[in-house]
Amino acid sequence: xxxxxxxxxxxxxxxxxxxxxxxxxxxxxxxxxxxYNGTSVKDIVDAAEVxxxxxxxxxxxxxxxxxxxxAYTADENARWTQNILQKPGVPAxxxxxxxxxxxxxxxxxxxxxxxxxxxxxxxxxSDSSESIRCSLEKVLKTQTAMLAEVIEEILxxxxxxxxxxxxxxxxxxxxxxxALMRAKASKSPxxxxxxxxxxxxxxxxxx
Amino acid sequence: xxxxxxxxxxxxxxxxxxxxxxxxxxxxxxxxxxxYNGTSVKDIVDAAEVxxxxxxxxxxxxxxxxxxxxAYTADENARWTQNILQKPGVPAxxxxxxxxxxxxxxxxxxxxxxxxxxxxxxxxxSDSSESIRCSLEKVLKTQTAMLAEVIEEILxxxxxxxxxxxxxxxxxxxxxxxALMRAKASKSPxxxxxxxxxxxxxxxxxx
Numbered sequence: 077x078x079x080x081x082x083x084x085x086x087x088x089x090x091x092x093x094x095x096x097x098x099x100x101x102x103x104x105x106x107x108x109x110x111x112y113n114g115t116s117v118k119d120i121v122d123a124a125e126v127x128x129x130x131x132x133x134x135x136x137x138x139x140x141x142x143x144x145x146x147a148y149t150a151d152e153n154a155r156w157t158q159n160i161l162q163k164p165g166v167p168a169x170x171x172x173x174x175x176x177x178x179x180x181x182x183x184x185x186x187x188x189x190x191x192x193x194x195x196x197x198x199x200x201x202s203d204s205s206e207s208i209r210c211s212l213e214k215v216l217k218t219q220t221a222m223l224a225e226v227i228e229e230i231l232x233x234x235x236x237x238x239x240x241x242x243x244x245x246x247x248x249x250x251x252x253x254x255a256l257m258r259a260k261a262s263k264s265p266x267x268x269x270x271x272x273x274x275x276x277x278x279x280x281x282x283x
Numbered sequence: 284x285x286x287x288x289x290x291x292x293x294x295x296x297x298x299x300x301x302x303x304x305x306x307x308x309x310x311x312x313x314x315x316x317x318x319y320n321g322t323s324v325k326d327i328v329d330a331a332e333v334x335x336x337x338x339x340x341x342x343x344x345x346x347x348x349x350x351x352x353x354a355y356t357a358d359e360n361a362r363w364t365q366n367i368l369q370k371p372g373v374p375a376x377x378x379x380x381x382x383x384x385x386x387x388x389x390x391x392x393x394x395x396x397x398x399x400x401x402x403x404x405x406x407x408x409s410d411s412s413e414s415i416r417c418s419l420e421k422v423l424k425t426q427t428a429m430l431a432e433v434i435e436e437i438l439x440x441x442x443x444x445x446x447x448x449x450x451x452x453x454x455x456x457x458x459x460x461x462a463l464m465r466a467k468a469s470k471s472p473x474x475x476x477x478x479x480x481x482x483x484x485x486x487x488x489x490x
Contacts, residue, residue, distance in 0.1 A: 110411065112320075114320040114407075198467065198468035199398065200406065202467040204316075204318075204321065209468055213469050216468060240480065243476070244477075244481055246465070246477035247478055247480070251458030253461040254456075254462070255454070257402060257405055257457070257460060258453070261419045262420050262423075267457050273447065274446065277445045277488065280445065280488055
């Protein structure tokens with residue numbers, strides 16, 4: 077194995093990077109369930125099965141850890157979102173429905189626990205850490221912009237002039253976050269079903 | 284002053300009840316900003332300017348405190364909701380818009396901090412405390428039912444058969460919670476504006 081091929085640099089994870097990713101992923105699982113303030117550095121290292129001191133070799137603080145966890149989650153979400161929303165050969169409205177249905181399936185798969193890590197952090201941390209808030213604002217904006225693209229397609233197809241793609245993307249993205257939160261509180265799919273039932277009617281406009 | 288008038292029992296707060304309400308209100312202000320895990324019993328008694336020991340004269344635990352705080356907030360919300368949603372002489376759609384606009388004004392008044400205490404607790408605590416989750420589920424259901432009544436009126440007035448009042452109430456209530464969360468993360472009214480921009484179009488159905 078070599079780090080270089082013709083013209084491309086192939087990036088192999090160093091041992092250090094791999095160890096950091098391990099602590100990040102295991103710690104993230106705990107923080108998803110317990111929140112920021114409910115998770116101690118000890119909880120993170122226990123979950124990763126590494127000594128406490130080694131945490132600080134990779135993260136300057138719990139806040140630095142969560143900033144990395146937000147970036148990691150945003151990357152994962154972006155990949156997943158892009159796959160569904162830009163799938164060739166599928167009508168725009170169907171791609172939008174698939175996106176939320178896939179989210180509902182994944183929420184159901186973990187019995188409506190967790191919800192959305194980014195939403196959880198926004199709710200818990202926006203007032204107490206400005207760097208966490210700014211980082212969340214940035215990644216939520218990127219995700220909303222991906223939704224706006226497909227919504228623009230839908231509005232053009234159905235010649236709907238009552239809605240604005242950016243505002244409807246922001247509305248639906250936040251409505252979905254709210255529905256995930258409610259599903260978590262009710263431990264039932266009802267909030268997600270209610271979301272899906274109102275999705276198509278939103279785009280049906282009076283002539 | 285007397286506790287009894289003709290036929291009515293007027294309820295005066297006892298000294299004990301008044302002291303408990305004082306600790307509850309002051310502690311709630313702190314917990315609204317810092318969350319459940321970010322608020323210690325010491326934070327609560329410091330905010331109420333009472334000795335730490337006196338907390339346990341009124342609340343068996345921090346969990347018992349938050350259950351009372353949820354009930355108190357739900358009562359306040361119900362009063363406010365009822366005043367707006369059942370105001371005589373105002374068209375149903377206008378009452379619904381007034382309800383959310385009044386919420387937006389209040390969120391703006393505190394610079395988009397806090398959001399909704401019930402939503403915050405749902406997000407932070409649903410996975411870690413079953414008694415908090417059940418109490419939240421109950422009060423969120425009551426609030427959603429109040430919205431469903433006015434939505435039923437709107438649907439009848441505009442002869443919209445695409446929407447179901449209960450599902451649309453659940454959708455809009457959760458969408459609003461999500462918008463408040465996003466406003467908190469962005470420290471801007473944009474999410475609330477996006478919500479308002481999509482409210483009327485949702486009820487405009489294709490003939």
